[in-house]
Amino acid sequence: MADTGTLVTYELHGAVARIGLNRAAKRNAVSDAVIDALEAAAIRAGREARAGVIFGHGPHFCAGLDLSEHSEKPLFEAVLGSRRWHEAFDRIERGTIPFVSAISGAAVGGGLELAASTHLRVADSTAFFALPEGSRGIFVGGGGSVRIARLIGPARMADMMLTGRVLDAEDMERWGGVTHVVPEGQALDHAMRLAERIAENAQFTNYAIINALPRIADMSSEDGLFTESMVASLASMTEDAQQRLRDFLEKRAARVKAPGDD
Structure with a gap:
């Protein structure tokens, strides 16, 4: 209450x-x-x-x-x-x-x-x-x-x-x-x-989504694409991302499924 x-x-x-x-x-x-x-x-x-x-x-x-x-x-x-x-x-x-x-x-x-x-x-x-x-x-x-x-x-x-x-x-x-x-x-x-x-998402990725996306929307296409490359590279270098990618490659993480699939 x-x-x-x-x-x-x-x-x-x-x-x-x-x-x-x-x-x-x-x-x-x-x-x-x-x-x-x-x-x-x-x-x-x-x-x-x-x-x-x-x-x-x-x-x-x-x-x-x-x-x-x-x-x-x-x-x-x-x-x-x-x-x-x-x-x-x-x-x-x-x-x-x-x-x-x-x-x-x-x-x-x-x-x-x-x-x-x-x-x-x-x-x-x-x-x-x-x-x-x-x-x-x-x-x-x-x-x-x-x-x-x-x-x-x-x-x-x-x-x-x-x-x-x-x-x-x-x-x-x-x-x-x-x-x-x-x-x-x-x-x-x-x-x-x-x-x-x-x-449950990686903290850096959540931070990048809410902070990079709106700023990229304010940029020219070329500036936005360059910024995207920088953010994507930084995200993939975090320890959290590397562990999650290993889990996926070693089949410890679920694959994306179509809506309605069990």
């Missing part, structure tokens, strides 16, 4: 850190204090775990920015607040371990921005996604113009912001914003299973 006095809960389950937004009465809206607590939890997870899961206590993942707090900020404070979101979400996206988000109910505005900072997104059938900034006279400020636009494309993101369009989990999966869709109530369990599987 969640500690009602804690804005963000933290539990270590084996090699997986489970981080929970804990403002269920406000649909887990994100305040400055929540951002600070979330960043601290992500840093701790990077030290203690091999993978992480982010979820929302109660029926909703995150309804986004706490507008009651934001509406009272002077201009420069609002700019600095946006930059704090960027710093905290960068701890997740480009930290030391992969993160999976478990989404049920609302992933709206800043909630969708938070989900976009994770590496895999699991949504159950109750999940819905929206960017209502257009109707509220504001603009995304938690990295969505970069992360969400790269996931679903700027035209689709503009559609959501301009019209207030709300997507369900299946539509968002078709658009590329969700990686797994599961039945109601199963998002957290499925996210934990994925994180446990990820935690």
